[in-house]
Amino acid sequence: ILNVEQSPQSLHVQEGDSTNFTCSFPSSNFYALHWYRWETAKSPEALFVMTLNGDEKKKGRISATLNTKEGYSYLYIKGSQPEDSATYLCALKEGGSNYKLTFGKGTLLTVNP
Amino acid sequence: EPEVTQTPSHQVTQMGQEVILRCVPISNHLYFYWYRQILGQKVEFLVSFYNNEISEKSEIFDDQFSVERPDGSNFTLKIRSTKLEDSAMYFCASRTGTSNYEQYFGPGTRLTVT
Numbered sequence: 001i002l003n004v005e006q007s008p009q010s011l012h013v014q015e016g017d018s019t020n021f022t023c024s025f026p027s028s029n030f031y032a033l034h035w036y037r038w039e040t041a042k043s044p045e046a047l048f049v050m051t052l053n054g055d056e057k058k059k060g061r062i063s064a065t066l067n068t069k070e071g072y073s074y075l076y077i078k079g080s081q082p083e084d085s086a087t088y089l090c091a092l093k094e095g096g097s098n099y100k101l102t103f104g105k106g107t108l109l110t111v112n113p
Numbered sequence: 114e115p116e117v118t119q120t121p122s123h124q125v126t127q128m129g130q131e132v133i134l135r136c137v138p139i140s141n142h143l144y145f146y147w148y149r150q151i152l153g154q155k156v157e158f159l160v161s162f163y164n165n166e167i168s169e170k171s172e173i174f175d176d177q178f179s180v181e182r183p184d185g186s187n188f189t190l191k192i193r194s195t196k197l198e199d200s201a202m203y204f205c206a207s208r209t210g211t212s213n214y215e216q217y218f219g220p221g222t223r224l225t226v227t
Contacts, residue, residue, distance in 0.1 A: 034215075049215055099161065
């Protein structure tokens with residue numbers, strides 16, 4: 001069974017703090033790693049799709065890195081704002097499948113004003 | 114911006130009843146998916162659909178489940194005889210094609226089986 005793990009499960013930070021969380025996955029048969037931002041009652045929003053070892057992607061205050069050899073990705077949020085409060089999901093696509101995603105359990109971020 | 118829509122947002126049904134969950138994927142997308150999340154657990158893959166047929170399904174997707182694209186816009190998930198353990202949030206997703214990896218998700222349908 002393919003296991004994608006995220007840590008921490010939840011995180012409370014103050015407005016203005018920078019934060020980061022981890023997604024770890026089996027490094028064999030890697031194809032792509034997705035990050036999503038999910039607010040309750042809304043659609044999960046695609047943040048990044050990462051495919052290459054050493055990839056770094058950035059979208060505003062949010063950035064992500066990828067290490068496929070050791071099987072992890074970090075998501076960073078610089079200067080957290082209350083509107084960043086959401087669950088951040090990572091999902092792995094392995095080689096050979098019809099693009100099904102295997103998700104981690106998510107990190108619930110709460111940013112206090 | 115185009116988006117995936119799902120109806121209803123919440124469905125309550127009795128055990129043994131049939132339910133149909135509906136999705137309208139983004140119009141130029143070719144690949145369609147259903148996922149579900151049981152409360153407190155991970156989002157899990159159910160089925161992928163391309164060119165009017167199932168391309169892959171998980172072991173969860175047994176004979177009680179079926180999918181259909183009855184016209185050019187809708188994509189449905191049918192559960193023939195619901196069980197208590199089918200209670201979950203069901204997400205539809207779609208993507209354009211082989212060169213674009215991004216899957217776009219709908220807001221989900223919360224199914225409650227009583």
